[in-house]
Amino acid sequence: MKVVMAVGGNALLEKYDKGTAPEQIRRAEETAYKTIEIFRDNDVILTHGNGPQVGAIMLQNEYAASLTPPMPLDVCDAMSQGSIAYFLQTAFGKVLKEKKIEKNIAGVVTRVLVDKDDPAFKNPTKPVGKYYTREEASILERTYGYKLKEDSGRGYRRVVPSPMPKKIIELKIIKDILEKGDIPIAVGGGGIPVIETTDGLTGVEAVIDKDLASSLLAAEIDADIFIILTAVKAAFLNYGKPNQEKLGEISVEKLKKFMEEGHFGSGSMLPKVEAAIQFTEKTGRKSIITDASHLYDALKGNEGTIITL
Numbered sequence: 021m022k023v024v025m026a027v028g029g030n031a032l033l034e035k036y037d038k039g040t041a042p043e044q045i046r047r048a049e050e051t052a053y054k055t056i057e058i059f060r061d062n063d064v065i066l067t068h069g070n071g072p073q074v075g076a077i078m079l080q081n082e083y084a085a086s087l088t089p090p091m092p093l094d095v096c097d098a099m100s101q102g103s104i105a106y107f108l109q110t111a112f113g114k115v116l117k118e119k120k121i122e123k124n125i126a127g128v129v130t131r132v133l134v135d136k137d138d139p140a141f142k143n144p145t146k147p148v149g150k151y152y153t154r155e156e157a158s159i160l161e162r163t164y165g166y167k168l169k170e171d172s173g174r175g176y177r178r179v180v181p182s183p184m185p186k187k188i189i190e191l192k193i194i195k196d197i198l199e200k201g202d203i204p205i206a207v208g209g210g211g212i213p214v215i216e217t218t219d220g221l222t223g224v225e226a227v228i229d230k231d232l233a234s235s236l237l238a239a240e241i242d243a244d245i246f247i248i249l250t251a252v253k254a255a256f257l258n259y260g261k262p263n264q265e266k267l268g269e270i271s272v273e274k275l276k277k278f279m280e281e282g283h284f285g286s287g288s289m290l291p292k293v294e295a296a297i298q299f300t301e302k303t304g305r306k307s308i309i310t311d312a313s314h315l316y317d318a319l320k321g322n323e324g325t326i327i328t329l
């Protein structure tokens with residue numbers, strides 16, 4: 021089976037983590053132990069988010085600006101691809117070896133084409149970085165002109181533009197690695213957004229949603245299944261309320277209805293649901309939304325949210 025498996029940026033760095041390197045490698049290792057069997061007999065592309073990490077890199081750049089030039093957001097995206105791929109290579113590499121799965125794993129710095137007129141550039145929605153209290157958020161808005169929004173009841177986070185992914189520039193190289201039997205890590209953090217200019221491809225300041233970019237990749241490589249691993253075991257109706265209800269196997273049509281009713285957090289669960297719908301609609305194949313602990317059960321059809329045509 022050809023598989024695209026997306027892991028959340030929050031799966032490498034949880035809400036109360038400090039975000040140290042050993043911590044992120046340890047989290048990646050936890051994810052590796054829970055999911056490693058999928059790599060044994062399948063061709064898997066691993067993709068990942070970068071919300072918490074790219075936010076941290078932006079802060080590091082801004083606070084050190086008097087000492088060294090701060091990098092624009094597209095370069096911060098590239099930095100996050102590099103460091104997260106390194107964490108994943110370290111963790112999955114170790115567990116693959118331990119489980120005697122003879123495959124190599126390596127990150128591909130991936131650029132993704134976006135439309136320069138994408139309305140997202142005027143309306144930032146993608147949460148990145150740390151969580152702040154309401155008071156901290158208003159101070160940051162006043163002092164630095166950041167835009168912050170509430171993120172799924174977890175606190176306030178900075179938001180950046182998140183344009184739609186149109187085309188994966190490094191697609192052929194990703195496919196080549198997969199066809200050789202190895203494991204590419206690709207479209208990290210949704211990919212580095214680039215636009216076409218008379219000068220060639222040029223980076224732009226944004227963070228593409230990794231779920232939507234992974235969905236595009238899954239359709240482009242003709243994957244048999246698209247898996248989104250996140251912090252929750254499934255998508256829920258009335259999430260976080262006393263009457264919340266887990267969604268199991270569900271058709272695209274029904275899921276669209278719930279989406280329109282506003283059940284899924286924008287910038288968090290909503291892009292996953294959209295990404296799953298896009299893949300399943302384009303290919304007629306299954307998408308799964310679950311967490312690493314429930315992956316094997318979800319593959320058997322017993323857990324997670326399973327989206328079908």
Ligand code: ADP
Pocket residue numbers: 027028029030031069071172249250251252254255256257258259283284285287288289290
């Ligand atoms: P990732 O890093 O995996 O992309 P996100 O934080 O972006 O994770 O999205 C997953 C989060 O979406 C969950 O942890 C949960 O807090 C939030 N969420 C919002 N709406 C829902 C919903 N309807 N069902 C489940 N989770 C939801």
Ligand code: MG
Pocket residue numbers: 028029069071287288
């Ligand atoms: Mg996310």
